[in-house]
Amino acid sequence: xISTGGLTAxxxxxxxxxxxxxxxxxxxxxxxxxxxxxxxxxARGERMHAxxxxxxxxxxxxxxxxxxxxxxSADVCYLQDLFTxxxxxxxxxxxxxxxxxxAWATAHGCVRVHWHTRTSNTTARRLYDxxxxxxxFMQYQIPxxx
Numbered sequence: 001x002i003s004t005g006g007l008t009a010x011x012x013x014x015x016x017x018x019x020x021x022x023x024x025x026x027x028x029x030x031x032x033x034x035x036x037x038x039x040x041x042x043a044r045g046e047r048m049h050a051x052x053x054x055x056x057x058x059x060x061x062x063x064x065x066x067x068x069x070x071x072x073s074a075d076v077c078y079l080q081d082l083f084t085x086x087x088x089x090x091x092x093x094x095x096x097x098x099x100x101x102x103a104w105a106t107a108h109g110c111v112r113v114h115w116h117t118r119t120s121n122t123t124a125r126r127l128y129d130x131x132x133x134x135x136x137f138m139q140y141q142i143p144x145x146x
Contacts, residue, residue, distance in 0.1 A: 002092045003054045004100035014059040022083035051100050053093035060088035063097040077105035079115035
């Protein structure tokens with residue numbers, strides 16, 4: 001059975017492993033100071049937020065998200081990172097995390113949740129196509145420094 005909720009200090013090591021798995025999947029290597037910063041921000045619960053998915057009590061998935069202002073609406077929620085341990089995939093953790101983020105966003109007055117994924121991420125997109133609308137937007141970036 002999947003349950004979702006906030007992370008505790010006891011989750012730190014497992015969260016780090018899941019976050020490292022997400023970073024590897026995304027083709028990034030995170031410096032320890034950024035990992036520490038994220039954990040501190042999640043603990044504060046002001047700017048960045050995190051939820052975990054547990055399967056039979058074991059942390060098997062994470063979602064990181066934040067809110068931002070909208071120019072034509074109330075605040076919106078950006079789901080920045082979503083990752084499920086490969087051994088737990090297909091058991092509902094990803095869907096449960098998305099639903100938990102949506103519930104959090106609703107409770108905090110947001111009008112929508114949005115996120116990005118690579119077009120090649122067909123496994124995740126099968127789930128995303130079931131729970132959200134593909135609005136047809138592409139992402140562009142301008143890297144600013146290191």
